[in-house]
Amino acid sequence: MADPQAPPEPSSEPDDAVLPQRGLTLRMLGDRLGLSTATISLALRDSPLVAEATRDRVRAFAEEIGYVANRSAASLRTARTNMVGVVVHDVVNPYFAEIFRALEAALNAQSLAIMICNHADDVGRQRTFVETLMQHRADGLIMCPAAGTSESEVLRIVRTGLPFVMICRDVGDIGVPVVRGDDFAGGLALTRHLIAMGHRRIAFVGGRRLTSAGHERHAGYVEAHREAGLAVDPALDIAEAMTQRDGRDAAPALLALGPRPTAIFAFNDLVAFGLMSALRRARIEPGRDMAVAGYDDTDGAAWTTPSLTSVHNVPEEIGQRAAALLKDQIAGIAGRPERILIEPILRVRESTRPA
Missing domain, CATH: 1.10.260.40 (lambda repressor-like DNA-binding domains)
Structure with a gap:
C-alpha cells in the first residue's frame, strides 16, 4: 500500500x-x-x-x-492592440486589393495588423464597424467613406481621438488627413485625350455623384468639354454604375441612342470591362468601332483585348502615405492634418483609337 x-x-x-x-x-x-x-x-x-x-x-x-x-491583457496595460481597421466600399474591386497590399506591407513593418470591412456604401454598416473597432481598442482607422457620409459622421470619429486617415474619397474640409488621387485632374486628362482623338459624343458611365470621386471625375469630364466648346449631352450620362454587371447593363441604353456615342469614359475599370463584354455581344468591337476607357488602371487592364486605356490612380502611393500618416498619429507626432492629392497618370492603350 x-x-x-x-x-x-x-x-x-x-x-x-x-x-x-x-x-x-x-x-x-x-x-x-x-x-x-x-x-x-x-x-x-x-x-x-x-x-x-x-x-x-x-x-x-x-x-x-x-x-x-494575450493582446487583450496587454492592451489594458499599454493602451495598444497593434490592430488597425481598414474600411472601403468594395473589397472585390482589384484597385482596393492593390491599396490593401501597400497598406499591409507598410503597417506590418510597424507590427500593426489590419482588419478589413466592406461597408458597400452603407453608412450604418460603416458606423457599426467603426464602433466595433473602438470597443476592441483598435490603434487606428483608415477609411474610404461610404457614399452619403456626412461631416458630422466623420467628426464623430475624430472626437473619440482614434487616429484616423481617409483615403480615395473626401468628406468636406474638416481637418481630417486625406490621401487620394486627384480625380478632377484624371477625369480632365482622360476626356481631353478622347476629344483629341476626334470624339465628340463621349458617354460618361458610372460613379456615385454623392462621393468626391464620382463628382470630381465627372467634373473633369464636363470641364474638358467646356474647354473644347462642346456641349455635354445628358443622354450620354449614366450615373451610379460601379461594377462589371453595371457596365453590361448600361450598354443597351447607349446603343439605343441616335446617334450613338463614339467613345465611353467608364468610371472605373470594372465598368469598362462590363461595357466591353456587352459591346462585343452586340457585334461592336471595342477600340475599333467604339472607344472605351477606364479608370484606376487595375491589374489586367493592359492585358485585355484590346488593351484598356485607363488612368493609373497610384494605389501603392496612396497606401504607403496613408500608413505613414496613421503611424505618426499613433505615435503622437502628427502635425496639422494633411490633404494629399496625388496626380494620376493617363495610360493610353489600344481601346481608344481615333474616331
Missing part, C-alpha cells in the same frame, strides 16, 4: 507534455524558467534590457510550448 506521506512518483512524461496548451501565462513561463514575469515580458518583446541569451531562451521555450501573447 502506498504511503500517503510519500512524495509523488516522478512522471514518465516529459515536463512540457503536462503544460496546458491554452491559457498559458507569463507567470507560468517564469516559473518554468526561473525568471520574473517582467523579464519574460521584456524578453518576448525583444527588449535590449534583457541579455540576448536570456531572450533567446525565453522565445525558444515560448515557441516550444505554444505560448501566444
Whole structure:
C-alpha cells in the first residue's frame, strides 16, 4: 500500500507534455524558467534590457510550448492592440486589393495588423464597424467613406481621438488627413485625350455623384468639354454604375441612342470591362468601332483585348502615405492634418483609337 506521506512518483512524461496548451501565462513561463514575469515580458518583446541569451531562451521555450501573447491583457496595460481597421466600399474591386497590399506591407513593418470591412456604401454598416473597432481598442482607422457620409459622421470619429486617415474619397474640409488621387485632374486628362482623338459624343458611365470621386471625375469630364466648346449631352450620362454587371447593363441604353456615342469614359475599370463584354455581344468591337476607357488602371487592364486605356490612380502611393500618416498619429507626432492629392497618370492603350 502506498504511503500517503510519500512524495509523488516522478512522471514518465516529459515536463512540457503536462503544460496546458491554452491559457498559458507569463507567470507560468517564469516559473518554468526561473525568471520574473517582467523579464519574460521584456524578453518576448525583444527588449535590449534583457541579455540576448536570456531572450533567446525565453522565445525558444515560448515557441516550444505554444505560448501566444494575450493582446487583450496587454492592451489594458499599454493602451495598444497593434490592430488597425481598414474600411472601403468594395473589397472585390482589384484597385482596393492593390491599396490593401501597400497598406499591409507598410503597417506590418510597424507590427500593426489590419482588419478589413466592406461597408458597400452603407453608412450604418460603416458606423457599426467603426464602433466595433473602438470597443476592441483598435490603434487606428483608415477609411474610404461610404457614399452619403456626412461631416458630422466623420467628426464623430475624430472626437473619440482614434487616429484616423481617409483615403480615395473626401468628406468636406474638416481637418481630417486625406490621401487620394486627384480625380478632377484624371477625369480632365482622360476626356481631353478622347476629344483629341476626334470624339465628340463621349458617354460618361458610372460613379456615385454623392462621393468626391464620382463628382470630381465627372467634373473633369464636363470641364474638358467646356474647354473644347462642346456641349455635354445628358443622354450620354449614366450615373451610379460601379461594377462589371453595371457596365453590361448600361450598354443597351447607349446603343439605343441616335446617334450613338463614339467613345465611353467608364468610371472605373470594372465598368469598362462590363461595357466591353456587352459591346462585343452586340457585334461592336471595342477600340475599333467604339472607344472605351477606364479608370484606376487595375491589374489586367493592359492585358485585355484590346488593351484598356485607363488612368493609373497610384494605389501603392496612396497606401504607403496613408500608413505613414496613421503611424505618426499613433505615435503622437502628427502635425496639422494633411490633404494629399496625388496626380494620376493617363495610360493610353489600344481601346481608344481615333474616331
